[in-house]
Amino acid sequence: MSGPLLELEGVHTHIGAYHILHGVDLQVARGELTVLLGRNGAGKTTTLRTIMGLWHASAGHVRFDGQEIGAQSTPEIARKGIAYVPENMGIFADLTVRENMILAARGAKNAEEIDAKRLEWVFSLFPAMKKFWQHPAGLLSGGQKQMLAVARAIVEPRHLLLVDEPSKGLAPAIIQNMIAAFRELKQTDTTILLVEQNFNFARQLGDQVAVMDGGRIVHSGTMAALAEDEALQQRLLGLSLGAHQ
Amino acid sequence: MLSRILSGDFPRSRVLTAVLIVVVLGLALAPFVFPGARALNVAAKICVFIVLVASFDLLLGYTGIVSFAHTMFFGIGAYGVAVAITRMGPSWAAVAAGVGVALVLSFALSLVIGLFSLRVKAMFYAMITLAVAVAFQTLASQLSDLTGGEDGLSFKVPELLTPSFSLSETPFLGVSLNGKLISYYLLFAATVLLFLVMLRIVNSPFGRVLQAIRENEFRAEALGYRTVAYRTASNVLSASFATLAGALLALWLRYNGPDTSLSFEIMIDILLIVVIGGMGTLYGAVVGSAIFIIAQNYLQDLMKLASNATSGVPVLRDLLHPDRWLLWLGLLFIISVYRFPIGIVGKLRVNAWIKARAKAMAAATAKGVS
Numbered sequence: 001m002s003g004p005l006l007e008l009e010g011v012h013t014h015i016g017a018y019h020i021l022h023g024v025d026l027q028v029a030r031g032e033l034t035v036l037l038g039r040n041g042a043g044k045t046t047t048l049r050t051i052m053g054l055w056h057a058s059a060g061h062v063r064f065d066g067q068e069i070g071a072q073s074t075p076e077i078a079r080k081g082i083a084y085v086p087e088n089m090g091i092f093a094d095l096t097v098r099e100n101m102i103l104a105a106r107g108a109k110n111a112e113e114i115d116a117k118r119l120e121w122v123f124s125l126f127p128a129m130k131k132f133w134q135h136p137a138g139l140l141s142g143g144q145k146q147m148l149a150v151a152r153a154i155v156e157p158r159h160l161l162l163v164d165e166p167s168k169g170l171a172p173a174i175i176q177n178m179i180a181a182f183r184e185l186k187q188t189d190t191t192i193l194l195v196e197q198n199f200n201f202a203r204q205l206g207d208q209v210a211v212m213d214g215g216r217i218v219h220s221g222t223m224a225a226l227a228e229d230e231a232l233q234q235r236l237l238g239l240s241l242g243a244h245q
Numbered sequence: 246m247l248s249r250i251l252s253g254d255f256p257r258s259r260v261l262t263a264v265l266i267v268v269v270l271g272l273a274l275a276p277f278v279f280p281g282a283r284a285l286n287v288a289a290k291i292c293v294f295i296v297l298v299a300s301f302d303l304l305l306g307y308t309g310i311v312s313f314a315h316t317m318f319f320g321i322g323a324y325g326v327a328v329a330i331t332r333m334g335p336s337w338a339a340v341a342a343g344v345g346v347a348l349v350l351s352f353a354l355s356l357v358i359g360l361f362s363l364r365v366k367a368m369f370y371a372m373i374t375l376a377v378a379v380a381f382q383t384l385a386s387q388l389s390d391l392t393g394g395e396d397g398l399s400f401k402v403p404e405l406l407t408p409s410f411s412l413s414e415t416p417f418l419g420v421s422l423n424g425k426l427i428s429y430y431l432l433f434a435a436t437v438l439l440f441l442v443m444l445r446i447v448n449s450p451f452g453r454v455l456q457a458i459r460e461n462e463f464r465a466e467a468l469g470y471r472t473v474a475y476r477t478a479s480n481v482l483s484a485s486f487a488t489l490a491g492a493l494l495a496l497w498l499r500y501n502g503p504d505t506s507l508s509f510e511i512m513i514d515i516l517l518i519v520v521i522g523g524m525g526t527l528y529g530a531v532v533g534s535a536i537f538i539i540a541q542n543y544l545q546d547l548m549k550l551a552s553n554a555t556s557g558v559p560v561l562r563d564l565l566h567p568d569r570w571l572l573w574l575g576l577l578f579i580i581s582v583y584r585f586p587i588g589i590v591g592k593l594r595v596n597a598w599i600k601a602r603a604k605a606m607a608a609a610t611a612k613g614v615s
Contacts, residue, residue: 052467054463054466054467073466073471074463074466074467075466075469075470075471075472078466078467078468078469079469084467086464086467090461090463090464090467091464092456092457092460092461092464093460094456094459094460094525095453095456095457095460099453099456102450102453103453103454103457103465103468104468106468106469106470108450110450135602136598
């Protein structure tokens with residue numbers, strides 16, 4: 001099938017009395033990494049949570065693979081092959097790394113049932129996961145927790161990966177590690193929607209880019225075009241993003 | 246083999262292993278090591294509470310659901326056996342019918358409570374269960390034709406379990422082999438079996454999802470698990486095990502009334518044992534029940550000894566008077582909650598884990614790997 005894998009059309013989302021998304025139009029192309037940029041409070045996380053069904057859109061359409069998913073429950077959406085890595089990582093701290101991974105590989109009853117090749121591949125991306133396999137996830141470092149959150153999302157092949165600010169609070173060396181892992185992941189034709197504030201991080205990974213402000217998409221295009229056009233960057237992203245570079 | 250029996254969930258701490266072995270051996274040999282009716286009653290109560298508290302931990306410790314209706318299911322089990330035997334006479338068929346009806350009733354009630362109220366916030370769920378439990382308690386004491394009201398029901402048990410039934414004329418190791426002994430070992434075997442089944446459940450893929458829900462319900466949903474279904478299943482399972490514990494209690498006591506199985510004091514005891522033993526570890530139910538019930542039954546005796554020994558010291562003598570035992574029990578709880586905020590088992594496991602990690606780190610540094 002052609003057409004975008006994920007499409008949002010005029011999506012409005014309210015959280016309680018607050019009107020957060022004011023008609024988001026967003027397309028995520030198959031097999032590409034789309035970066036959603038924007039300052040704090042622009043509605044990036046709400047967009048991801050709306051796709052995942054954690055908030056329901058009050059108006060507009062969310063289509064996945066051409067199918068309307070706006071009214072479906074979170075577990076149903078997850079079962080379609082959409083994985084979500086929230087900003088707070090949402091790892092299960094009392095469970096071991098191994099148990100976290102088994103939970104994510106829904107079909108597997110135990111570690112032996114996870115596809116061994118796939119697991120080796122995840123380990124090659126994040127060697128720390130192999131090292132701390134039997135450790136409670138709550139005792140990992142911040143960077144390792146982030147790696148576990150991503151590893152958990154990719155332990156089974158997914159159609160679409162939603163990742164919220166994977167670079168947040170990580171040391172530069174670990175960010176490089178994370179970039180390498182996402183590059184590797186791109187080779188597998190996984191479609192990724194990545195929310196970022198760190199333009200430097202985003203620039204190294206994105207194929208497409210969409211910029212949000214005030215609950216709307218204010219710019220979309222290729223990352224290459226945005227990366228070259230400094231005036232546009234200045235206008236869209238302002239100084240708040242410049243600080244990260 | 247051992248790994249299969251324990252579902253791969255080892256104590257993971259040497260101290261804990263030792264304590265568990267002592268408790269299990271103590272219970273297994275109780276009639277021979279601790280002779281006397283009182284000691285055997287204490288051992289039997291520990292067995293019943295292990296099942297009851299473990300079933301509550303399934304709900305509170307593993308799924309993170311706070312319920313106050315647990316004694317209701319305990320009571321349903323006990324009343325099931327009591328009412329059935331009173332009506333049908335002391336036969337095994339009556340026991341089976343009582344347990345069967347009680348299980349069906351508990352299943353239906355817990356399913357309804359779960360489906361209706363697990364969608365609401367934790368606090369409201371706790372309140373709803375409290376309301377239902379109080380209503381049930383009132384119902385049990387009002388329906389005196391069926392339940393014996395406040396007086397409860399005394400009944401006979403199948404002949405095999407009565408003290409007058411004798412296996413052999415000659416006592417074995419100084420203990421007469423009568424129905425009471427058979428009764429105790431039936432209870433002990435049921436406890437071991439039910440505990441191992443629960444251990445299997447919490448270590449199954451199903452149990453892992455329950456723990457994931459406890460830690461982060463949204464996250465579990467985002468991984469594709471229908472959390473309401475899992476929470477309801479946990480509610481139903483927990484209620485069923487509590488019902489079985491109630492049936493065991495009634496069979497052992499040959500009596501059941503509102504105060505023995507439905508009272509709110511039992512609910513508080515359960516909560517205390519879970520917290521002291523360690524939430525989210527079934528072994529905590531074993532350790533907690535043993536410590537709690539032994540303290541509850543023997544603290545007074547211990548204090549009598551201490552009071553007599555200090556009869557010359559004015560204030561201390563009064564402080565240690567057996568009538569003050571509740572004060573000391575309360576102090577023991579406060580100390581244990583301060584000292585072991587994650588429960589005795591939780592603390593022992595974390596200690597063992599930290600030790601193992603320090604060792605691993607030292608080994609890694611020695612090899613020159615950071």
